[in-house]
Amino acid sequence: MNFSSDNATGASPEILAALAAANDGAVPSYGDDPVTARLAARFGEIFEREVAVFPVVSGTAANALALATLCPPHGAIFCHRESHIAVDECTAPEFFSGGARLVLLDGEDGKIAPATIAAALPDYRRGIHSAKPSVVSITQATEFGACYKPDEIAALAACAHANGMALHMDGARFANALAFLKCSPAELSWRAGVNVLSFGATKNGALMAEAVVFFREARDFEYRRKKAGHLISKMRFLSAQLEAYLEDGRWLKTAARANALARMLGDGLSKIAGAEIAHPIEANGVFVRLPNATVARLRQKGARFLDWAPPKDGRTLVRLVCSFATPEEDIERFLEVAS
Amino acid sequence: MNFSSDNATGASPEILAALAAANDGAVPSYGDDPVTARLAARFGEIFEREVAVFPVVSGTAANALALATLCPPHGAIFCHRESHIAVDECTAPEFFSGGARLVLLDGEDGKIAPATIAAALPDYRRGIHSAKPSVVSITQATEFGACYKPDEIAALAACAHANGMALHMDGARFANALAFLKCSPAELSWRAGVNVLSFGATKNGALMAEAVVFFREARDFEYRRKKAGHLISKMRFLSAQLEAYLEDGRWLKTAARANALARMLGDGLSKIAGAEIAHPIEANGVFVRLPNATVARLRQKGARFLDWAPPKDGRTLVRLVCSFATPEEDIERFLEVAS
């Protein structure tokens, strides 16, 4: 019963198999191999336009490299107070950008709204005394498992662009958002105004593979990736993961399964006395307040999950994450113990 | 007949198999998994002392992170003019360190000598006007396939330490050096005075795996790795490569095979009229001057290799790299065409 993180899960068998398939023979290194060559076309099909795609090994690398391309050293990045770039990536955005500032915004369910950005902007409109507003970064799905709809993204993009800022999307769980919203990758990204997307795969079945997808000129991104030690010499092993991930809609199926399990878990929990769902369950995470006794009992029976906040008023807000590989019986067992 | 790079080769089957073996079940992420836990002990055995080991995905990351830990932003790193950190890592050492300076030294076969360091030092002893001498970085085996012997390393370490500098070893081909010198990992590293080692595995059979090995306090290395996006969430897949690499002396066997093939290739070439071996063949690389006509004929027959310098006086200096996976018949065929 491991609901601690979608990172706790291994890789999908098909992606593992793709590594073996890619292993044959000698091929040029640093991305000049046939697998990587196919990748740009594959992403082009999926996003229904020409894109520039750069595989990397971690979400932090994807985000920080993308942000550094969009944000000057003296720039400000507007993001949610509890976004991954704000609380889980040490100081990677600052490091890669050469010292940019994160401006932390509030918002329900991990989402930020154009009005919040507009309210924060005047403090950054005093000339060179404060950082220059340069990027809005949103997370899809959010840290609290909510999904931005295309029109919400479009409104944020309009706000960002009107203020000379680019729109970055941290799509570590982009597939989960697609599976929930049932719209196309294009609708959820560039058509809504996203400039650069951190396209996640690791949490949804890869071993270690993400991609930075540019919908505008990628400028010197390749140099930045190399300079950061993120250009892999045997690149085929990174690209093969992404290729297998996208093959036959696998990425959407695994995401849909993870979402469905979270839904099932949430539905079950919502019927338990004393339990309170804290955020809408739209992706693969469930945030629920449980009585402290229930929390203790679950842990004693071997369940693993995160306390999101210290106990309060007899209850604890916990985070439960499902993945493509979570056994269905784990859900049943968890609900059984929790009841 | 691909002799272009040891990066052009795939992974060894055993390392691929180890990935599958590590895939079972859910385990804590970011390095709190059992495979990673075993790794420190394993490296401890191999180096005959307690060490701090940090897996990363690329040699550039290993080098730049190690150097940044040893060198302040205003420091100088003394290295060979043609070392990997100087010519093949974009500006990673400068980026990770916050702007340190590389001091480029000459030396036969890619080696630097204490006397060369001593001669360069006075320019960096004028107080704060020049960068502060902080690190000596050497490459084992060198870019030209030569190996530093333990006493050569000890002399460099003595010079470095006497001048307040640390000794870093870029061991992208550390296994090849061990296989050639037939000494122990300890003799070739900390016993000779090395402070931090970039321990390579990718060129010798891993998919993407290197390790930074500290023989002194690792200070905040973990923060630096995270901040650079090099802490992998599903760490088990990185650690499993290193574990399989070290298992049953596999790493030394594959390195020995690569070295032997290079030796065989060099021996054959040395008998060919007009060919001239340019550097001692101690590891898995062969540097040879060949008549331009021979170079053209080889390429026409499908051989892949690097021109190390533009043609001169009717000949070209080329680099031929063998790997653990190079087919023996490729050597024979190459020699046949070259003759």
Place this chain on the structure above:
Amino acid sequence: MNFSSDNATGASPEILAALAAANDGAVPSYGDDPVTARLAARFGEIFEREVAVFPVVSGTAANALALATLCPPHGAIFCHRESHIAVDECTAPEFFSGGARLVLLDGEDGKIAPATIAAALPDYRRGIHSAKPSVVSITQATEFGACYKPDEIAALAACAHANGMALHMDGARFANALAFLKCSPAELSWRAGVNVLSFGATKNGALMAEAVVFFREARDFEYRRKKAGHLISKMRFLSAQLEAYLEDGRWLKTAARANALARMLGDGLSKIAGAEIAHPIEANGVFVRLPNATVARLRQKGARFLDWAPPKDGRTLVRLVCSFATPEEDIERFLEVAS
């Protein structure tokens, strides 16, 4: 009637005269001159202990260089949400430190309290996923004109040190705080636990001169200053300002005058119907809510000052800053117009 900033004022005549006096003859550059040599001893007397003193030309430089010495690239700096380093120095702290994070804290009158730091710390105690708590930075006097008393500083130092953090004081208005609290420089700095002080002079009579004062080892500060372009070649002209500033207690007299004028201005305003003093007047700044009509009338009569926030409920919070050179009649005239 210029109350816009203490930076709007020129220099004191004695400091200007000191520049001319320092101009005689040729002397060694980069700080090896006799004026600079005297400075360390002078600061030593004033602080009643040996200190390391480094003159620089701006408060931003003083703060950012000091913080970079205390904080690693992956560190967190805890400071008030409206402190100068947070809102008025673009992204200098991030730049100089190599990407550290500012943690913004609330607090009355621009002061932060140990309890606020303690409450923020758990978010930065999750290992390498968040920045490492490294520095507490306080401002003396605060942006709102309040002064930390020695025991308040001592409590903050105790909290910082107990948590492995250093205590930095931005003393851009250190003299004003001393003049108000009537304690010694030592009591207000190292005796209370301050590790490094940004010692201001520009706002209180210098042309452009601040000093970074270390009460602990200064490590490689000199390199950092040089690397940042802040080592002045004709250093005597920087040191001479500081020497004249400190001579005969001039710095305390000018600060006392500025404070007294602010006091007078505040007293007068507090008697005006509809005016409300927003923060205790302890240094040289007055924060007051004035009816919008009053604000408009004052501006029309030529008064210059800052709107601190947009108008609200018919009134505007404005900031009025007095300096050593503010004419007393400006106060009277301002009060007359405001009444």
Place this chain on the structure above:
Amino acid sequence: MNFSSDNATGASPEILAALAAANDGAVPSYGDDPVTARLAARFGEIFEREVAVFPVVSGTAANALALATLCPPHGAIFCHRESHIAVDECTAPEFFSGGARLVLLDGEDGKIAPATIAAALPDYRRGIHSAKPSVVSITQATEFGACYKPDEIAALAACAHANGMALHMDGARFANALAFLKCSPAELSWRAGVNVLSFGATKNGALMAEAVVFFREARDFEYRRKKAGHLISKMRFLSAQLEAYLEDGRWLKTAARANALARMLGDGLSKIAGAEIAHPIEANGVFVRLPNATVARLRQKGARFLDWAPPKDGRTLVRLVCSFATPEEDIERFLEVAS
């Protein structure tokens, strides 16, 4: 007899007087004052076109800020091996640019030639493995007192621009070059293809004042200056130095005097047995090889100057720098002792 550096000299009386004149009354800070407002127009007249001018306090700041604007973090800056940015500014160019690489070139008298750049470029044309050629930086007059003629600059600019690089000029002694070449500031800068000029004043009579002059869009230079702590609050005191420096052609007169004194010194030395002038004397520096006994005698009589290299074959290469303020009798006395 102080010939150690033009930094050893004080400021010219007129520039000191300008500080006092600028001291009157309260004016807006951070560059919104009347003196600074006049500066752009003044530079515009002098350079015969609209320019963007940014005063700073040191040559290192001017150079590093200019280079950071022209060079991405992954860029390469081509410069002379003994240029100030290479040997006298610690690692400021690397720091400000976010880790760019200096490519050190040889050249007579401190000058670099297009052919040398062309010869170095292929090593930086291997894609993302090496730094991206971004800037050519030249020094006018050079560290060895030689001056680039307009056609030499034009040839360098053509080479730089043809290769996608900008041309930066470190004009710490720009006035000395103008005085020697007797051409206009425009001819020696933008008309010859210079993109950004570090315009020096400190060595030629200012206390601490340089300016970065942009002949192309200045992009976010203002942010970079602020972020680096180089935006002075009481900016009038920086701008006033530059204004007085340029007034009535003062800068060219003082430079011409320094040059003439160096010429006189060189002429005298060239007649002394055993003395050998090492570089053409075009600006205010004299490089001469003197018998060691002569060197010792001069020092004993109180002469101050730099040994440029360790003694060799009984002679020492020394540097003698004249300034606008060097007394003529010092030249005579020096020659007398040296004879």
